[in-house]
Amino acid sequence: MRLSRTGRPSRSRRLALLATGATALAALVAPQTGAMAAPTVPKEPGPASAAAAAHRGPVLDVRQTARAQVDECFRSIGGPRPQPQGGVCPSGFQPKINGAYVWSAARSGDHAYFGTLSNITCNASSTYSGDTTPYLVKNADVCEFGKGTNAGALGGIYGDARTPQVLRVNADTQKVEDLTPASDPLIKRTLGLRGAAAHDDVVFLFGQSVNEGQAVGQSLSMFAFEGSTGTFLGSRNYTDLVSARGGVVAPDGNLYLAGRAPGVNGGRVLRWTGDKENPFAFEVVAQLENDPGYLTTFEDRLVASGWGTQLPGERGAVSGGPAKVWMSPPIPSSGLTFDGAAAWRPIFSWDAYDPDPVLGKGVAWGALTEWRGELYVGSYNQASVGAVQTLWKAYGQPKGDTLRKRDMISASRPATLFRISDPGTEKQRTTLLYGEEKLPVFDPNTKRWSAKPNLLGQKPKFGPSGFNGNVANSYAWTFTVFQDRLYMATFDGSGLITPGSHFTAVNNGLSRTVKKQLESVVGPSLKATLGGGDVWRMDDPARPAVAETLNGFGNRSQHGVRVFLPFEDKGFLYAGMASSWNLRATARDRGGWELNRLTPGAKRAPLDTRLPRDAREAAAGAGVTGF
Template identity: 35%
Template sequence: MLALAVLALAAAVNPAAAAGDDDSYWFQLLAKAQADECFNGIGLPYPAGPPCAEGQPKVNQAYVWGLTRIGSHVWFGTGAQPNCLTSGATLDVLKPTVNDNYVCEYGESQTVKNDPTWPAEIGDQRPPEVWLYDARTQRSVNKSREISARSAADAERLRTTIGLRAAGNLDGVVLLGGPALNDSMNLFAFDNRTRRFLGSATLTAYGNIRTFLQAEGGLYLGVGVGTNGISGGAVLRWTGSRRAPFTFDQVATLPVQAADLTYHDGRIATTSWPAEQPTTVDRLAGVWISPVLADGAPGLTTEDATGWKQVWHARLYETDRVVAATYGGGGVASFGGYLYWGTMHVPMKATKVHQSVYPQTTDEAKVNQVVNTQRGISIWRGKDLGLPTQQIDLLYGETELPTYDPATATWSKVSTGRTPLYGKSGFGYPFNNYTWRMAVAGGRLYVGTMDWSYIAQDLLAQGSGFTTADRSGVGASAIDPAAFGGDLWMFPSASEPAQQVSITGLGNYLNYGIRNMVPDGDDLYVGMANPMNLRTDPTDDVPEGGWELIKLTAPSS
């Protein structure tokens, strides 16, 4: 069924591809993941290497998942094979797969075979890594070994961390964290001045971690409760130091997990991911704002925990109630007096949930369900949030969306009640499924996406039981290779549409997403997402897989 969604999306026009990338920007590759394992077949032991006398080199570290900067020091944490972890844990795909680009072993992984208690759905997990790039020396150093060498407890925390999803800093202390086994959260701390590892800790009250934010001299952290944050969420304020780096106050108690954070109009704003089986709008993906940071004690305190307000949610746009429950909140930024944000859509997640609520019995009904539940990202902005004068604009999205009527078992287009100011969903390309990050630098707002079209071609090649001619009359050839790779778009001002910076993964089309961005004056450090773990041959005509850290130099204003 996944291939059917690919066919439907491939039929859409991609107006962006023809224009190519903006050559006034300069992309400099600073560091890149290297092969770290030898793959010799699904379910087989991993031979020694690399270099690999047997099997082929494999690069597990796929995402620059957490990213923060202090002066010339750029710290980041990685995630290994998140595409396999998402398909296993979110979509319940447990059948191993291998192609020219990547392998997912799930329960056949040696991780599971060596530890039968390890969940099969995340069998492709590998311990994440901590890296430090020094812009002065132009050298990158893997700091993970210091964690493992410190103590058995530190090494075990790193082993059981499902990627270092967030990174932040304050007062010279660098914090990196990620979700861990047993619905908990692991944190690791470094001293930026000495570059030494300070220690690690497990926070058992929280099951996910999203984003750190500095605002008005404080450091804040968005988290989730329960498995992948489905039981609620919170915002924490760091109260630690070099000697005690793992103390926090909870300054927001939310019915949903906090996703991306930004500082806007004297408050903190956060996008959110939905709670499990959301039955009320406050449990849907949305946007929340804090009390004013200047009220009372400086910054947010525990007294502010219940004072947050939801100002937007997915049901204010999405016309199908089941699909609305699968939306995620993505990147968010304050720009030109507005709060900007975007949505996120795991491919086929909405279909999976829709099938569980409204099972279909015929092939035609199943095809329609797949086609009508896919969504590209929508981009929004708002001002006067939480006030009677609140204004919210849809910048990129749809005037109508497919909606299912269970009484008649049919789909129809229903008005969203919105007219986009600038264009259609996904910046005009339906394969843009995540608004992964927003960042402001040099008076410009940058928006980075995930584009799953490169993976989609593999799904078509694997077949679906339906021929191309049966349905849309298009095939893999309709997926434009000129558009492979995550997109980077730029708003030059709050009164202009976005301009295309890159639709090719910043020069490597295997980079299916711009996962992270941190400003450096007018420029950006950009962390890429690239899970093509079997693309490791530098002599072929295909670029290599694995994470990349890139410096984007913007043209002068």
């Protein structure tokens, strides 16, 4: 390999190697245990910024409240796993951090509740590719599957799962409590806590569970707590829901949840009818043809972002598309009922933008929120495998690395942002804010790709997809409004290539040579160039977004903010972070989840958002994922 004077591959060589990508890393489920980092004393909240002048650089001061701890010691796959003593492992063992995501969040009074998830790449490997071959990526990531800790209890597919944590943080003191109901047998069969909601002093956390003799995706675990005290109220396993991501309290004063129904496609919206004595009481108020993912309010209505379904054994191909944005009828003071289910209707569909007839059905909707009287909606190339695997399911997978990489690059659909004005009315207008004027379209007759105008006939108002053209931003992960500013976090998979190299290569049928290049050349180069999750901020609807961070708030092993949780009255918001580097217990760019407290007030110089051309091509070719 020809090296430059810096010892790195020359630019021409890097271009060749970086284009030697794959598609789909991973992000899925499981948790961790261990002591929390000592809380820090918060600064005084910054002044409310609703009327503050727009600033073109970052404005957030970042302080860590907690982080995932070293909870195991690793030497070899299937080998002994001694517990660390004071975070230190015996000689010959590596420290391991199983906790990967802060996956869900809800507020109850002065407390924040968070749910976690562990060992993301391992779950993705089994979920999408079906591959359960144990593997080790040195100093990055290990997946043991049938030789893992939980293989005996949950089966070899979920041998790397760990019991998820329930954490409660006092927003005034930053004291962290671990409320995980360790004696509850259902928590031990729950792969991660993906959703959370709170209302009337009751907090719910929920996630996919593994029942005896079942695969994941067959039922949903739900856990209830008294919000003011943290008292555990009990748990329930549901078989009429298999996944849910969160809830929202609507203007009628009711809590609503949305989740995927069992079977091939579709989902449900539910209204909570319970109380503290009987928390597990819900009424179905809508049955939708898409899996309703994120749920928000717009004026007196509910809005849900629709997903297609990725069935086991199909490597992430999507069925049930196209994904649509769904809006409820006006909510009466008595609350929505199933009588109004038929009045739910789609207000926008991905295939109204994407000119490729197959890929128009292979992309989902991500985060969405109302801001200043308009609806902002982001997209999600489901785990980054959704689009290309949907294409291959329709037309067949080509042979060889070159054509497979070509398809992965062309099928790439990074995070795209739309603004919908007057949604659900005759005056509705949809504006492409970040996206592509032309998109690659595959011709199954010629087996070639060509650029075609998007079906809205619009140029993006502010910039390319990925916000600055970073195609590793595959997912509009979480949006929040805080102090009248819109904060948008993406899943940035550019720092996930190395730990995800095995899954990427296996799931897309790429050679061992490509796997090695991903692991040792593409991954390190991309992590150094683009690694770390992105957060973009809008101060003014008429102006482009500002980069708040492009490197995970200084940690390039963190591939994004998975959940925001605002405390508007206290002048800060929490950011629950995600990482997949379970063998990186280092001082710098440490793996494992982080929980950060973000306080506006610090104004810094604008970040350089320009991307080197080879980095853009690398991200497109390496294909990245998020959940």
